[in-house]
Amino acid sequence: MSNANIASAQLMMQQLNIHSEMAKGAISITPNPKDLGVHASSFTELMKNKVAAVNADQNASAALITAVDTGQSGDLVGAMVASQKAGLAFSAMIQIRNRLVQAFDEVMKMPI
Template sequence: MNALDTNNQSLLQQLDRYKEVAKGEITIRRNPDEIGDAQASFSDLMAQKVSAINTDQNSSSALMRAVDSGQSDDLVGAMVASQKASLSFSAMVQIRNRLVQAFDDVMKMPI
């Protein structure tokens, strides 16, 4: 049996399963790990991410202030926190730019 026959056989088996689902012979259950978890909206997800990035920025600022004032000697930890906050902020800005570009592209589409 060659690869093409194997692929066709696999597709036929998958089609048979879809037919059984359509007839109601097979029921598809939710993943037990997902039960009780509500789907978050996009705006909720973005609000959570912005809040997390703000928290990273604030903690980084506090660590840098502690190193500058001499209250802490953990320069490496402060620099790592600063880089993490900077990277997460840059990623958020890139996501915002992509979303704005996608919105502009949709608005420029002819009807």
């Protein structure tokens, strides 16, 4: 058995042990955001950042497509990949928005 296989098996055993301890309740599974290097931000900031990222993807895609259309670039595959990436990001954002609106409607329908 090679060293890579041994290391892989040991890693798998460690992961199984961790999951076993989690199932027993010996290990807490709620991470501390400070340990992950994540700073606490508001939901509004998070949504603004995600919308800005989707917008940046769409702008980059449009620029690549324009460069291909005008003959400045021959990277048709890169332009199409960027276009698909931007489209998927936009679709995901719309689905998230729809779920949020649906959840808000359900909360508003709850009796007080």
